[in-house]
Amino acid sequence: MTAKRRPAILVLEDGRTFHGEAYGSVGETFGEAVFNTGMTGYQETLTDPSYHRQVVVQTAPHIGNTGVNGEDDESSRIWVAGYVVRDPARISSNWRATGSLADRLAAEGVVGISGVDTRALTRHLRDRGAMRVGISSVDDDPRALLERVRRSPQMVGADLSAEVTTAEPYVVQAQGEHRFTVAALDLGIKRNVPRRLAARGVTTHVLPATASIEDLLATGADAVFFSPGPGDPATADGPVALAREVLTRRIPLFGICFGSQILGRALGFGTYKLGYGHRGINQPVLDRVTGKVEVTSHNHGFAVQVPGAQVGAVVPDQVIDTEFGGVQVSHVCLNDNVVEGLRAMDVPAFTVQYHPEAAAGPHDADYLFDRFAELIEGGVARDPNHSEGGKNA
Numbered sequence: 001m002t003a004k005r006r007p008a009i010l011v012l013e014d015g016r017t018f019h020g021e022a023y024g025s026v027g028e029t030f031g032e033a034v035f036n037t038g039m040t041g042y043q044e045t046l047t048d049p050s051y052h053r054q055v056v057v058q059t060a061p062h063i064g065n066t067g068v069n070g071e072d073d074e075s076s077r078i079w080v081a082g083y084v085v086r087d088p089a090r091i092s093s094n095w096r097a098t099g100s101l102a103d104r105l106a107a108e109g110v111v112g113i114s115g116v117d118t119r120a121l122t123r124h125l126r127d128r129g130a131m132r133v134g135i136s137s138v139d140d141d142p143r144a145l146l147e148r149v150r151r152s153p154q155m156v157g158a159d160l161s162a163e164v165t166t167a168e169p170y171v172v173q174a175q176g177e178h179r180f181t182v183a184a185l186d187l188g189i190k191r192n193v194p195r196r197l198a199a200r201g202v203t204t205h206v207l208p209a210t211a212s213i214e215d216l217l218a219t220g221a222d223a224v225f226f227s228p229g230p231g232d233p234a235t236a237d238g239p240v241a242l243a244r245e246v247l248t249r250r251i252p253l254f255g256i257c258f259g260s261q262i263l264g265r266a267l268g269f270g271t272y273k274l275g276y277g278h279r280g281i282n283q284p285v286l287d288r289v290t291g292k293v294e295v296t297s298h299n300h301g302f303a304v305q306v307p308g309a310q311v312g313a314v315v316p317d318q319v320i321d322t323e324f325g326g327v328q329v330s331h332v333c334l335n336d337n338v339v340e341g342l343r344a345m346d347v348p349a350f351t352v353q354y355h356p357e358a359a360a361g362p363h364d365a366d367y368l369f370d371r372f373a374e375l376i377e378g379g380v381a382r383d384p385n386h387s388e389g390g391k392n393a
Contacts, residue, residue, distance in 0.1 A: 029111040041361070172194035182223050187227045213249075243262050
């Protein structure tokens with residue numbers, strides 16, 4: 001018979017309280033409560049820097065079945081502020097497993113709670129929106145915990161890139177023959193991004209979020225990549241200014257998720273916070289360039305607001321005039337009409353709000369890395385200096 005775990009409570013900032021048992025580390029934690037609908041990939045979710053300062057609710061009822069391993073991490077550590085599951089696995093069973101999820105959470109000090117009705121919690125967040133939350137397995141007083149929840153920081157206005165970025169630049173070499181060099185601004189990059197680029201012959205120089213245009217150019221990069229990451233894009237003035245420099249110099253640029261929001265701001269568009277965000281691996285997105293619908297992986301709580309489009313309404317399929325020329329909304333979410341991609345017509349730049357690098361899937365949007373390689377190739381073909389060491393050497 002399984003021993004009963006230590007009691008724990010979860011309190012949302014509107015006072016809704018859930019009781020359960022401690023899972024992972026015993027203690028207390030605070031963050032923004034969000035839910036992830038993915039049936040697989042919990043290890044990738046936990047180690048995604050974009051979840052920094054968020055308490056993740058897993059809607060899949062059974063978590064931890066395949067344990068954890070040394071290959072599937074998307075960064076060097078677990079980033080979630082807290083973890084909420086319904087039925088954690090009592091044992092893990094997978095040929096790749098090197099340990100249990102519960103032990104990994106405890107080892108990294110991640111406070112979690114299990115035995116929670118995650119369906120009821122998710123429905124509450126869908127109705128009321130993402131909000132602050134606290135989990136405690138050291139204090140069973142909901143009122144006292146609620147006071148601390150309401151004193152905790154909000155996600156709106158949070159500038160978090162500096163907390164997740166690399167301390168020092170590093171390089172991920174191309175696989176096989178080297179074709180291009182990309183400078184990637186690390187705003188919370190996942191390991192699978194440079195892997196997908198490496199598979200296409202791209203060597204990636206990953207740079208801190210504070211990198212300057214001179215730092216980018218010093219790599220001899222043929223193109224620039226703006227990574228995913230956590231926080232409110234309205235606070236990212238430094239990366240926005242850098243994106244404008246890249247656009248002005250007509251260096252090919254590709255951005256994902258937070259990077260898409262950065263480009264949107266650089267083009268003069270606004271951003272706003274979604275009610276409860278997109279987090280999962282089954283979001284349908286229309287690629288307006290090909291007319292295809294893709295099943296895609298998402299993790300974003302903010303989105304780009306383009307001129308002439310009301311939140312929740314169908315985004316007009318038209319060219320938008322900006323300082324850098326015409327821009328089109330290239331991708332839209334078919335669930336709620338959120339802008340999921342931008343394509344510049346007069347400068348070499350495009351972005352998507354979701355995750356084509358998705359591990360553990362789906363891989364419908366992996367072709368976007370081919371589209372990036374083609375964009376770079378077009379720029380290199382027009383640049384007589386490429387043979388001297390890179391587009392901007």
